[in-house]
Amino acid sequence: VLRFQELSQEFNSYFNKKHFPDHPETLYDAASYMLEEGGKRIRPVLCLMGNELFGPIHPDAWKTAASLELFHNFTLIHDDIMDHAPLRRGKPTVHAKYNESTALLAGDVMLLQAYEVLNETDPKNVRSLIRLLNKTGREVCEGQQLDMDFEKMDHITLEQYMGMIELKTAVFLAASLQMGALIAGAPMVQQEHIYAFGRNLGLAFQVQDDWLDAFGDSSTFGKQKGGDILANKKTFLLVKMLEASGQPQKQEIMELAMYQGPDKVERMTNIYLASGIDDSAQAAKKNYMDQAFIHLEAITVPVENKKALKDLAEYLLERES
């Protein structure tokens, strides 16, 4: 069993408690609903692992992990409102189960609670931790705004796409690791390496996710295969494809976007394969992974301390689903 999975279970035990008052229940039921048996707990576990990299886990790492999970759930509630998403983790989203106004407020109190928990850490670190949460939170909001902007644009570059992914996803993973290192008292240069490890891991993860949608094993892949293609979603594959295409092929792809026949996914996948876009994605993923490992190497702790993070990276990025 991976250290990641052990810590995920331990975190669930720690986090499985009452986070909000009882009244008004119209507000706090919605907030609590969001926290029920939720998700992979990647961010809090990264915080714990970033801390354990430098020694035994400090109690403040647990508090910070909880704060990060609360913060993550704040972003999810608000994102789901913006995306009009009906389901999350197979259950109705907060705004679908309650209503948009209550979901908006439930997100707000979730964010306030993230600060409340973080504010209870050692005064020695609290301002640095809050500053990092503020910066990362701002970037996540920027990423969400860019994601919405890009959906309305005909053409974006691969650089723009990866820049958006960096803000929306990667920096939060990076900051989670850095907070753990910060609590451990790691020097700033070590904190920067673990941040860069997380950032590159996040980028690799997203490229992998985009690749899996088109090329993953549909029997084990959790989502509908080709879901991104059916929704004409901008992914690494589509953006890269359009960037590499001449006018005739661009035309073909635009026409396929309008098309909603049963072989849409197959046709699009074949275009990707014929142009070697699947290889480009794998190469990009490998490049981000290599970068991640260079930064992990550079951290001056015993090599056995790095095993948990190495195992996690390989687990996340070799998954077929």
Add this chain to the structure above:
Amino acid sequence: VLRFQELSQEFNSYFNKKHFPDHPETLYDAASYMLEEGGKRIRPVLCLMGNELFGPIHPDAWKTAASLELFHNFTLIHDDIMDHAPLRRGKPTVHAKYNESTALLAGDVMLLQAYEVLNETDPKNVRSLIRLLNKTGREVCEGQQLDMDFEKMDHITLEQYMGMIELKTAVFLAASLQMGALIAGAPMVQQEHIYAFGRNLGLAFQVQDDWLDAFGDSSTFGKQKGGDILANKKTFLLVKMLEASGQPQKQEIMELAMYQGPDKVERMTNIYLASGIDDSAQAAKKNYMDQAFIHLEAITVPVENKKALKDLAEYLLERES
């Protein structure tokens, strides 16, 4: 000229600067738009006055004042989304000018910025200030939720109504004053008195506001006279009236709620007058004011230090508009 007005001007000079980065402008234009020439700046000025009550204004009081104004604007942006309000301060609301998703995110980054600014105060006080902002923010969200819940309910008691007003409005005024006192190093018991002063002032202010809607001088009153009556909004007057009425009169009021003729406001106002509800409102206001002044009296600073707050309270509560 009142000290309140001087400080309001000084605060505007201090606050009139760039609060956000340039990019993505789709997000930060919306956030900056909200802060343009906005409002009476009551909360930041209360913070400054709460600080000045105990001595010369401390630089951290200015930072905290800015944080409170950012926080207040976060609540306004989100409230306007929930209330589907088209206008604020005579201009299109953020979601009306941009869109709901951008407004939601603009509110979120405004809240993050409030913490960022507050986090730059002296480490000696920063955790106490953040804790108080967290608590107050949670209460404001609870008040907004209760306000929405109450709109859907046939009957609420005056106690429920004032409890909602306390959360939605009064505690934030109270906390603004307390933060100023906290920064001045005032002992906790003094902080509690200034908090109680602000809380009672806020309650008196809301009763006054409800009274003005029906009985204010329409030539000087900023809003449409009888706006609350036309919208069948629950106010101190309506809630008190329904609580004091027997079944026949309740029936009459319910029927008037359905009625949308040109004399609706006049008919409702006459019912209030016939039942002495206007006097009840004035008595309630006076009671809250008396309570406020008892707490102001109890603060052990030279009486001349209290003049600014006394003048402000009288100015706010003797206004005809």
